[in-house]
Amino acid sequence: MAMTSSGTAVVTLPTDTQILITREFDAPRHLVYRVWTTPELIKRWWAGERGEVTSAEVDLQVGGKWRYVMVANGGFEVAFHGEYIEIVPNERIVATEVFEGAPDSPAVSTFTLAETAGRTTMTLLVEHQNQADRDAHINSGMEAGMQEGMDKLEQLARSLL
Amino acid sequence: MARAATTADAFNALAEPRRRQILDLLATGELPVNDLVVLLGLAQPQVSKHLRVLRQVGLVDVRDEGRQRMYRLNGHPLKPIHDWVKQYEQLWSERLDRLDDVLAELKDAETGDADVNDKEDGADGNDE
Numbered sequence: 001m002a003m004t005s006s007g008t009a010v011v012t013l014p015t016d017t018q019i020l021i022t023r024e025f026d027a028p029r030h031l032v033y034r035v036w037t038t039p040e041l042i043k044r045w046w047a048g049e050r051g052e053v054t055s056a057e058v059d060l061q062v063g064g065k066w067r068y069v070m071v072a073n074g075g076f077e078v079a080f081h082g083e084y085i086e087i088v089p090n091e092r093i094v095a096t097e098v099f100e101g102a103p104d105s106p107a108v109s110t111f112t113l114a115e116t117a118g119r120t121t122m123t124l125l126v127e128h129q130n131q132a133d134r135d136a137h138i139n140s141g142m143e144a145g146m147q148e149g150m151d152k153l154e155q156l157a158r159s160l161l
Numbered sequence: 162m163a164r165a166a167t168t169a170d171a172f173n174a175l176a177e178p179r180r181r182q183i184l185d186l187l188a189t190g191e192l193p194v195n196d197l198v199v200l201l202g203l204a205q206p207q208v209s210k211h212l213r214v215l216r217q218v219g220l221v222d223v224r225d226e227g228r229q230r231m232y233r234l235n236g237h238p239l240k241p242i243h244d245w246v247k248q249y250e251q252l253w254s255e256r257l258d259r260l261d262d263v264l265a266e267l268k269d270a271e272t273g274d275a276d277v278n279d280k281e282d283g284a285d286g287n288d289e
Binding site for chain 2: 007008009010011012013016019021023025027028031032034035036040043044046047049050053122131138
């Protein structure tokens with residue numbers, strides 16, 4: 001039963017190359033950090049309503065690798081991977097991020113948590129190398145979002161074969 | 162790869178930061194071109210060039226008032242951009258709503274004896 005309504009995700013595009021996602025949680029930040037970084041827990045949220053996470057690998061150390069795979073409701077796989085660049089436990093993670101459908105366009109994401117009076121504000125800033133990559137990333141989110149029957153989806157599915 | 166023409170659609174017109182700045186200024190209300198020149202600190206021909214692009218994709222409307230050219234924002238062409246970002250936002254909303262559910266479980270577990278306590282409705286949490 002989803003009874004929490006502590007915040008709403010907000011996405012903005014601060015510059016031509018960035019995507020900023022913010023959300024507030026009614027919980028202390030060490031718990032948000034745990035849900036964000038623990039593979040069994042990542043599996044429970046990362047796919048949203050759009051499929052199932054089939055694999056979440058997290059080697060949480062500088063230079064360590066991460067990789068998430070989800071099988072979307074449309075039946076195809078969507079995978080992201082990257083490497084941790086900076087880790088401040090419960091506070092900040094900087095990592096590279098590669099959409100495996102577009103492996104030549106790595107981004108750098110900075111995840112930060114700030115806690116005030118038991119509530120935590122999460123920000124995720126994704127910085128791409130150029131605007132085209134940034135826009136493709138946003139499109140990939142839509143495509144992974146998969147309104148069935150969308151032609152784009154079919155294209156993506158084929159490109160992943 | 163050649164870039165699409167700046168006048169192809171609102172997306173391309175907005176790729177230029179100065180044009181976004183112009184729209185920000187016009188968001189506060191209609192302005193004569195002279196005011197835009199002053200506020201932007203640019204030469205008039207440059208401002209006129211940007212305004213021409215914005216007009217071609219329908220992001221600004223213009224009318225003459227005496228000798229002034231008055232520009233105002235027309236938000237309608239922005240809708241596809243808004244919708245585009247909204248869909249991506251929807252994915253993150255779903256993800257983070259689920260994350261929030263997992264978080265609520267952890268929170269209960271950590272507070273200990275969680276099952277004895279009533280669940281607060283997420284309202285202003287009274288600590289005992």
